[in-house]
Amino acid sequence: MNSTSSLPTIHVHQHDPEAVKAWIKTQALQLGFSDCVIARPDAQAELPRLKEYLKRGYHADMNYLAENLEKRANPTLLVPNTKSIICVRMNYLVEPPKARTIPNLPNSGIIARYARGRDYHKVMRGRLKILATKIKEKFGDFESRPFADSAPIFEKSLAENAGMGWTGKHTLLIHKKSGSFFVLGELFTSLDLPFDSPTTKHCGSCTACLDICPTQAIVEPYMLDARKCIAYLTIEYKGIIPEEFRKSIGNRIFGCDDCQLICPWNSFAKKTDIEDFYPRHDLDHLTLVELWKWNEVDFLAKTEGSPIRRTGYQSFKRNIAIGLGNAPYSIDILNLLETTRDAHDHIVQVHIDWAIQQQQQKKS
Incomplete structure (x- = not known):
């Protein structure tokens, strides 16, 4: 100011x-x-x-x-x-x-x-x-x-x-x-401008967003428990993600759009004209395996000027490990996790071990 x-x-x-x-x-x-x-x-x-x-x-x-x-x-x-x-x-x-x-x-x-x-x-x-x-x-x-x-x-x-x-x-x-x-x-x-007036609410009896939430983080209408929210867990939280939420997280490695995707009002969602919002580095198409192969140099280079930087490299790998654990069984995924486990910090290793266990269970 x-x-x-x-x-x-x-x-x-x-x-x-x-x-x-x-x-x-x-x-x-x-x-x-x-x-x-x-x-x-x-x-x-x-x-x-x-x-x-x-x-x-x-x-x-x-x-x-x-x-x-x-x-x-x-x-x-x-x-x-x-x-x-x-x-x-x-x-x-x-x-x-x-x-x-x-x-x-x-x-x-x-x-x-x-x-x-x-x-x-x-x-x-x-x-x-x-x-x-x-x-x-x-x-x-x-x-x-x-x-x-x-x-x-x-x-x-x-x-x-x-x-x-x-x-x-x-x-x-x-x-x-x-x-x-x-x-x-x-x-x-400091402008003395006329104020605009509020509009009316139009959610009615719809509960689609509450029903679809993978972790049931929307505990009641208009009240969200961040401790369960995938956006919080994969972006803001830096610790070991509680095991009770890992399967529900699925392959969401940074944030979650489900409550918006299911909302009837988003059938009217508009396409942006702002090129800055267009995906960079194929971030809308990369597989979990391709992302897992990023080293820290890759992460820093490909997230420059991106909100993804907020989560940090190790937390990003933690999230991908959960995604790999939830992915369909693959011997390639299993081998990749086992051979790269020791390249990461303790928190990531906990999630790698969980992912390996999930893959082995699917194999058997």
């Missing part, structure tokens, strides 16, 4: 506030954002749900979620002088999925669709900065700060309260005409 107090403030009332808002939204769409809404800097209503979530321990070891609660609820404490928040979203699907279908590719390494291309955080922040520059060139200087899942912000709540969609029972934001395969970003501003 620019802290220079001498900066002139844009007095939107000197223009037509609604016209200014419409102009900003047009610029956002031209920059590749799929939608743009103006949110009130207030997320107090979300605080009780988070406190209950924390009380139940559903945040696992993500202790940062229990920090800065006041700032999460009141964005003006995070960025002083914030008067409005420009919320945007970006579609990331390269190819819309077949409606309500979970791909059956047991020998493939399945990576969540958002993570197959460039790290969206970088794409999002870069375009938000450009949007801020365009607004300044048009109306004069003002204070702004871009975010993309990078600060204590109730970003879904802010976007929802401004009508970008509604929170589904799987806890993700859903847009009536675009589904849920999109990522969110925010531009905190």
